[in-house]
Amino acid sequence: MAGVSSTHRVYIATMYRLSASELTKRFGSRKVFSGITFDVMTGEVLAIVGPNGSGKSTLLMTILGELRPSKGTVVFADDRGVLTEADVQRTTSLVSPYLNLYDSLSGEENLVFFSQVAGAQITGKEVNALLERVGLEGRGPDLVRAYSSGMKQRLKYALALMNEPQYLFLDEPTSNLDESGKKIVYDIVEEYREKAVVVIATNEQEDQRFASQFCRLGS
Amino acid sequence: MIWQWVLFVAMGVLIVMSFITPAPQQQIGESSRIFYYHIPQAWLAVVAFATSMIYSIRYLKRREASLDDRAAIANALGLVFAILATVTGAMFAKVTWGTYWNWDPRQTSIFVLLLIYGAYFSLRGAVTGDERRAAMSAVYSIFAFPPAVFLMFVFPRLTPSLHPSDTIVDKNMKFAMTTDVASILFGSLVLFTVLYIWMFNLAARVYKMERARREDD
Amino acid sequence: MPVNSAGLVAKTIAVYAKDVRLEFRNRYATSVVLMFAITTLAMISFSIGQGSLAPRLLAALFWIALFFSAMAGLSAAFVREEESGTALALRLKADPTAVYLGKLLFNLTLLSLVTVVVTPLFFVMTDAATDQIGAFVVVLLLGVIGLCAATTLVGAIISKAAVKGALFSVLSFPILITLLLMLVAATARVLDGQSFGGILMELQGLFAYSVVMITASLMLFRFVWRE
Numbered sequence: 001m002a003g004v005s006s007t008h009r010v011y012i013a014t015m016y017r018l019s020a021s022e023l024t025k026r027f028g029s030r031k032v033f034s035g036i037t038f039d040v041m042t043g044e045v046l047a048i049v050g051p052n053g054s055g056k057s058t059l060l061m062t063i064l065g066e067l068r069p070s071k072g073t074v075v076f077a078d079d080r081g082v083l084t085e086a087d088v089q090r091t092t093s094l095v096s097p098y099l100n101l102y103d104s105l106s107g108e109e110n111l112v113f114f115s116q117v118a119g120a121q122i123t124g125k126e127v128n129a130l131l132e133r134v135g136l137e138g139r140g141p142d143l144v145r146a147y148s149s150g151m152k153q154r155l156k157y158a159l160a161l162m163n164e165p166q167y168l169f170l171d172e173p174t175s176n177l178d179e180s181g182k183k184i185v186y187d188i189v190e191e192y193r194e195k196a197v198v199v200i201a202t203n204e205q206e207d208q209r210f211a212s213q214f215c216r217l218g219s
Numbered sequence: 220m221i222w223q224w225v226l227f228v229a230m231g232v233l234i235v236m237s238f239i240t241p242a243p244q245q246q247i248g249e250s251s252r253i254f255y256y257h258i259p260q261a262w263l264a265v266v267a268f269a270t271s272m273i274y275s276i277r278y279l280k281r282r283e284a285s286l287d288d289r290a291a292i293a294n295a296l297g298l299v300f301a302i303l304a305t306v307t308g309a310m311f312a313k314v315t316w317g318t319y320w321n322w323d324p325r326q327t328s329i330f331v332l333l334l335i336y337g338a339y340f341s342l343r344g345a346v347t348g349d350e351r352r353a354a355m356s357a358v359y360s361i362f363a364f365p366p367a368v369f370l371m372f373v374f375p376r377l378t379p380s381l382h383p384s385d386t387i388v389d390k391n392m393k394f395a396m397t398t399d400v401a402s403i404l405f406g407s408l409v410l411f412t413v414l415y416i417w418m419f420n421l422a423a424r425v426y427k428m429e430r431a432r433r434e435d436d
Numbered sequence: 437m438p439v440n441s442a443g444l445v446a447k448t449i450a451v452y453a454k455d456v457r458l459e460f461r462n463r464y465a466t467s468v469v470l471m472f473a474i475t476t477l478a479m480i481s482f483s484i485g486q487g488s489l490a491p492r493l494l495a496a497l498f499w500i501a502l503f504f505s506a507m508a509g510l511s512a513a514f515v516r517e518e519e520s521g522t523a524l525a526l527r528l529k530a531d532p533t534a535v536y537l538g539k540l541l542f543n544l545t546l547l548s549l550v551t552v553v554v555t556p557l558f559f560v561m562t563d564a565a566t567d568q569i570g571a572f573v574v575v576l577l578l579g580v581i582g583l584c585a586a587t588t589l590v591g592a593i594i595s596k597a598a599v600k601g602a603l604f605s606v607l608s609f610p611i612l613i614t615l616l617l618m619l620v621a622a623t624a625r626v627l628d629g630q631s632f633g634g635i636l637m638e639l640q641g642l643f644a645y646s647v648v649m650i651t652a653s654l655m656l657f658r659f660v661w662r663e
Contacts, residue, residue, distance in 0.1 A: 369641075
């Protein structure tokens with residue numbers, strides 16, 4: 001698996017694409033959103049904005065295939081065509097308040113577990129590099145249970161960057177983070193906007209400055 | 220609507236015939252008439268179970284709410300017929316063997332069928348969200364099928380049973396019924412099956428209308 | 437399902453090892469299941485008193501004790517993922533087949549552990565005896581595999597439901613009756629002194645049951661997991 005992701009870097013020109021057409025989601029008789037259409041490519045940032053309860057997270061989960069759209073389609077594709085389910089899984093990462101890591105594993109163990117389960121084998125050096133990147137150096141052996149909420153958020157970024165994603169989904173990217181945490185996130189977005197499709201669901205003005213496209217909900 | 224009148228008249232004739240002809244099983248006597256009703260009920264309980272499994276598979280493939288409706292309806296009808304078959308079976312058991320219930324293999328298998336139907340509806344009640352409820356109950360319906368089939372069709376043949384199994388085909392694999400008895404029984408099977416299909420389609424239409432009304436709100 | 441058998445073994449082991457590690461640290465399931473098993477055994481022993489029982493009754497009581505222990509603990513593997521909110525991360529990163537197989541292995545380990553504790557206690561408390569140790573162990577093994585084969589998927593189903601505990605037994609029991617009938621029949625014969633020859637049909641049935649239920653689970657699991 002590690003070999004596969006490095007071949008992707010050889011094809012520097014590979015462009016990834018995410019498009020949605022006429023997405024509608026209803027829970028029973030309640031319509032959460034409807035007619036959502038967008039088309040973003042590697043190098044672009046899509047911001048999903050809207051007030052609380054307008055369905056930003058639901059839209060993200062629908063794009064990720066966690067929820068089934070009531071109508072419409074989502075397509076993940078690269079230069080060669082539509083990606084398989086396994087390819088989407090391999091190239092996608094999510095940071096979200098709904099995504100929890102294992103409390104009774106340490107930060108390191110979480111990273112190692114998720115890399116193994118994805119079929120890769122992460123080295124200790126890579127783990128340390130990831131932890132350092134998100135400002136958790138030295139905290140790797142601690143149980144996640146002992147982390148503060150901001151540290152947990154940082155660990156989610158370490159996990160999200162582990163597979164060098166082509167699609168990076170961020171739901172409320174800076175929640176629970178202090179100033180240095182926010183800076184780390186903005187650095188990450190700055191880096192990945194060049195080499196991946198980035199989708200950010202947020203209300204923070206500051207998070208939205210990266211956006212090249214907007215998707216407004218609940219207006 | 221003409222065929223519903225045909226069904227009505229035919230059912231009436233069947234009921235009368237089942238009582239005025241000689242009792243189907245001479246040794247057992249009058250009480251053996253119950254098998255004109257008991258066998259179709261047990262048959263439909265099994266048919267409904269299989270119908271539900273097939274619609275469950277189709278639901279998981281196509282994800283159409285109407286297919287989930289049909290799986291649930293088949294199970295509801297199956298529950299009704301399984302209860303009827305259990306009750307008529309227990310009555311017959313009391314009259315001929317002296318006890319209502321003795322864990323005969325046939326009784327065990329219909330009891331398990333009842334439990335599966337009950338479990339299916341408990342599951343539907345416990346899962347929120349239409350799609351999730353549909354998917355979970357479809358999976359359960361399919362998953363419960365193989366062990367139940369084993370219990371219904373293999374187990375009774377492995378274990379000694381008091382249940383009459385030589386009424387239709389005797390031990391020498393010869394047809395054991397008189398023409399009268401056979402025609403009433405098969406008539407009953409056909410009519411009950413038509414009744415089942417009618418109830419099934421009626422319920423499917425009701426469910427469809429209810430959903431249409433919910434989505435209009 | 438994306439059939440990618442390359443590395444499936446490694447991924448399965450990763451899920452399994454993770455669950456074992458979590459269980460070691462928290463003992464969510466082990467302590468409850470063991471206590472449940474011991475409680476059930478004690479109740480059986482109380483109600484029997486001094487008298488000795490027929491092999492068939494002993495066999496039934498033995499499997500009732502194991503059935504209840506299984507019901508107490510085998511749903512934990514999936515319920516824990518849903519309740520701690522870790523299922524989302526696992527769904528996004530992991531191959532569903534590896535998740536199912538890892539959990540199946542975990543349940544097998546848990547139930548084997550219970551069986552190892554319960555069986556000697558049962559023999560001591562009920563004064564049962566058999567000289568057919570080999571046949572007994574094989575029946576036991578097939579029983580443990582069968583119980584896990586049927587209940588692991590049901591555990592995944594109930595982890596998505598609002599009421600969990602009672603529902604697990606309600607859904608599992610009808611599926612397990614077939615298995616329990618075969619287990620009781622086989623165990624009774626073994627306690628009666630019969631060897632492999634006397635329980636050949638049951639052994640075939642038990643084996644077939646596990647194969648069918650695991651195959652069905654593998655086909656159905658992704659529909660439960662992705663919901």
